[in-house]
Amino acid sequence: MNVTAKTYQKGEIPGVIAINATVCKGCDACKRHCPTGAITGMFGTTHRIDVDLCLSCGQCLINCPFGAPYETSDTVDEVIAKLKDRNNTVVGIIAPAVRVAIGEDFGLPAGSLVTGKLYGSMKKAGFEILDNNFTADLTIMEEGTEFITRARHALFGEKSEHGGEIGPLPQFTSCCPAWVRFVETRYPTLIPHLSSAKSPQQMAGTVAKTYGTNVWKKSPESIYTVGIMPCTAKKLEASRPEFNAAYKYNKKNGRGLTNKPYPDVDTVLTTRDLSRLFKKLKIDLAQEEEVAGGSLLADYTGAGTIFGNTGGVMEAALRTAYAVLTGSELKPLEFKPVRGLQGMKSASVTLKDAKYNKEVTVKVAVVHNMAENIQPVVNEVLAGRSPYHFIEVMNCPGGCINGGGQPVCSSGSSWISAIRPWFAWK
Amino acid sequence: MYSEKTILKHPWSVRIFHYLLILSFLPLAMTGIILYFKPLSESAVNLAMQVHVVCGVILTIDAIAYLLIGFNRVILFIKRIFTMSVTDVKWFMILGGYPQKLLLRKKVTVPPMGKYNSGQKLFGICVFTGGSVLIFTGWILWAFPHLVPGETVYLLGLLHTISAWILTLFLPVHLFLGIYMFDDFKAMILHGKIPYEEAKETAPLWVEKEIIPISRNQC
Ligand code: SF4
Ligand code: SF4
Numbered sequence A: 001m002n003v004t005a006k007t008y009q010k011g012e013i014p015g016v017i018a019i020n021a022t023v024c025k026g027c028d029a030c031k032r033h034c035p036t037g038a039i040t041g042m043f044g045t046t047h048r049i050d051v052d053l054c055l056s057c058g059q060c061l062i063n064c065p066f067g068a069p070y071e072t073s074d075t076v077d078e079v080i081a082k083l084k085d086r087n088n089t090v091v092g093i094i095a096p097a098v099r100v101a102i103g104e105d106f107g108l109p110a111g112s113l114v115t116g117k118l119y120g121s122m123k124k125a126g127f128e129i130l131d132n133n134f135t136a137d138l139t140i141m142e143e144g145t146e147f148i149t150r151a152r153h154a155l156f157g158e159k160s161e162h163g164g165e166i167g168p169l170p171q172f173t174s175c176c177p178a179w180v181r182f183v184e185t186r187y188p189t190l191i192p193h194l195s196s197a198k199s200p201q202q203m204a205g206t207v208a209k210t211y212g213t214n215v216w217k218k219s220p221e222s223i224y225t226v227g228i229m230p231c232t233a234k235k236l237e238a239s240r241p242e243f244n245a246a247y248k249y250n251k252k253n254g255r256g257l258t259n260k261p262y263p264d265v266d267t268v269l270t271t272r273d274l275s276r277l278f279k280k281l282k283i284d285l286a287q288e289e290e291v292a293g294g295s296l297l298a299d300y301t302g303a304g305t306i307f308g309n310t311g312g313v314m315e316a317a318l319r320t321a322y323a324v325l326t327g328s329e330l331k332p333l334e335f336k337p338v339r340g341l342q343g344m345k346s347a348s349v350t351l352k353d354a355k356y357n358k359e360v361t362v363k364v365a366v367v368h369n370m371a372e373n374i375q376p377v378v379n380e381v382l383a384g385r386s387p388y389h390f391i392e393v394m395n396c397p398g399g400c401i402n403g404g405g406q407p408v409c410s411s412g413s414s415w416i417s418a419i420r421p422w423f424a425w426k
Numbered sequence B: 001m002y003s004e005k006t007i008l009k010h011p012w013s014v015r016i017f018h019y020l021l022i023l024s025f026l027p028l029a030m031t032g033i034i035l036y037f038k039p040l041s042e043s044a045v046n047l048a049m050q051v052h053v054v055c056g057v058i059l060t061i062d063a064i065a066y067l068l069i070g071f072n073r074v075i076l077f078i079k080r081i082f083t084m085s086v087t088d089v090k091w092f093m094i095l096g097g098y099p100q101k102l103l104l105r106k107k108v109t110v111p112p113m114g115k116y117n118s119g120q121k122l123f124g125i126c127v128f129t130g131g132s133v134l135i136f137t138g139w140i141l142w143a144f145p146h147l148v149p150g151e152t153v154y155l156l157g158l159l160h161t162i163s164a165w166i167l168t169l170f171l172p173v174h175l176f177l178g179i180y181m182f183d184d185f186k187a188m189i190l191h192g193k194i195p196y197e198e199a200k201e202t203a204p205l206w207v208e209k210e211i212i213p214i215s216r217n218q219c
């Protein structure tokens, strides 16, 4: 642990990514992918990560051509031990983007959707399944209804039902932990703009240790939750000390056996970690039977499924808001690139708020690849000039599908990057 | 009686190629060592990397230009260095008579050699293959690492380091023997010509089979 780290709470993993000094060639490639400039080191010298600036997004890891960055948190063996311990029910919370990437590691064509085989492999390994798509649906409903509250407050002065404070517009999505950390550490004045909804992973952890106790007939203490994510930042998110809502709920309702707080999500494995776990357990995903999830918690809608792509959260949340406000279904959104702000797309939807009988035009924007696209968006909001009401932000280029925990592309990563290192110099 | 006849061993194209080789390879080797051990400050290592890149580009241009200008010479050079026979084995068994000459001040009979002796051929093979590998891998590592699979980039990096070390360690030997054979040294650095008698002694097969007189007093 870096003892000088200043931007972490007690108990958090202080930087999930580090650079192996003996492997780093100082080629500078990683710097372009880092959203915060956390990587220091001149061209040709060993590069380092400033953990206080780092968001743990893992983009440097998947884009380093020499494989120098590595994850400091590896709990594959710990999870295997929990799986072998019959006293535990190990719940795997599978994110949407994992199922389209893990097949690659088992010789299937890149992009194969392997939900059934993944379920089969996880069951064989001993996991119970909580599909993160289920809680992505919950996040969408939370973010969608929160947006309605904020919009009605801003437009019609509507007060909160519970008398609480209502956040300002634009509302930012809050499901990307790298983005949340970016706001918290760099632009804390923007925190009220973040949706108060927890990410699907954290909702899943809470659901597993509360509602899940009835599903699996286990005490919350013997449920061990494992986020299985395309994302290294999720490891940091799970370690945040405030995420022990299940413990608090169970204690308050007399369902707790212990006074020792337990986290909602005990540990996180990336897609890479999970394929390593399967390989250690000699499970060949490609050969596994396709099986169903086995409980309501592995059931979900199409909205949850598109969560892992850029624009997915926004579209899904707007569909919810639209349905609540108008009582009818929203047609698929057509996003247009915003002029001058590359990597940012926008759309507007005109809808009638049935409650106030007024037409409202909602302007939304979607930003991904924070390293290149976030600054103008943040500047606009800080200056009070943002034309948008709802902004989705995902750190990784293309969204979680290209997250820092996904299999590292073994055939080179980007043609455009091929010419950029020519300019590597300082 | 000592003849004043000379043989043009290194024409201008070879000499210019060699000058540029010295100009680029020496700094490449020195900066390469700095980059490997990183013993200096960050800005000094950065400077070393910049020098390494510039010299690498000079080396590449030098190699490509020579390949285009002296294509036939390159082919002949490749043919010469890769043609080995039992004579070369015999040469290596006595290491060309150099240890005896240098350490024991004793002259031993050396098998007759062509334009290059067996040691030079081995060095030529190392320079030719190692140099090509260094140029190829260097460009991938510097400019195109993203085009190549991760494991391949790692292996290319390893190949770059190994080739660089082999050539760098060869360098002092080459410098020493180059200067030791002073006539050859002068030919490469100055005028390109070596004395006929010297060539007859060190490269009798070359003189016998390949050298043709171009005028009475000047070959
Ligand atoms: S991309 Fe990899 S090798 Fe290059 S500087 Fe970054 S960590 Fe080092
Ligand atoms: S993990 Fe993300 S934020 Fe941290 S150094 Fe790497 S690219 Fe930058």
Ligand code: SF4
Pocket (backbone or CB within 6 Å): A057, A175, A176, A177, A178, A179, A230, A231, A232, A233, A234, A394, A395, A396, A399, A400, A401, A402, A403, A404, A405
């Ligand atoms: S975009 Fe997705 S994968 Fe990337 S940091 Fe955010 S949550 Fe993680």
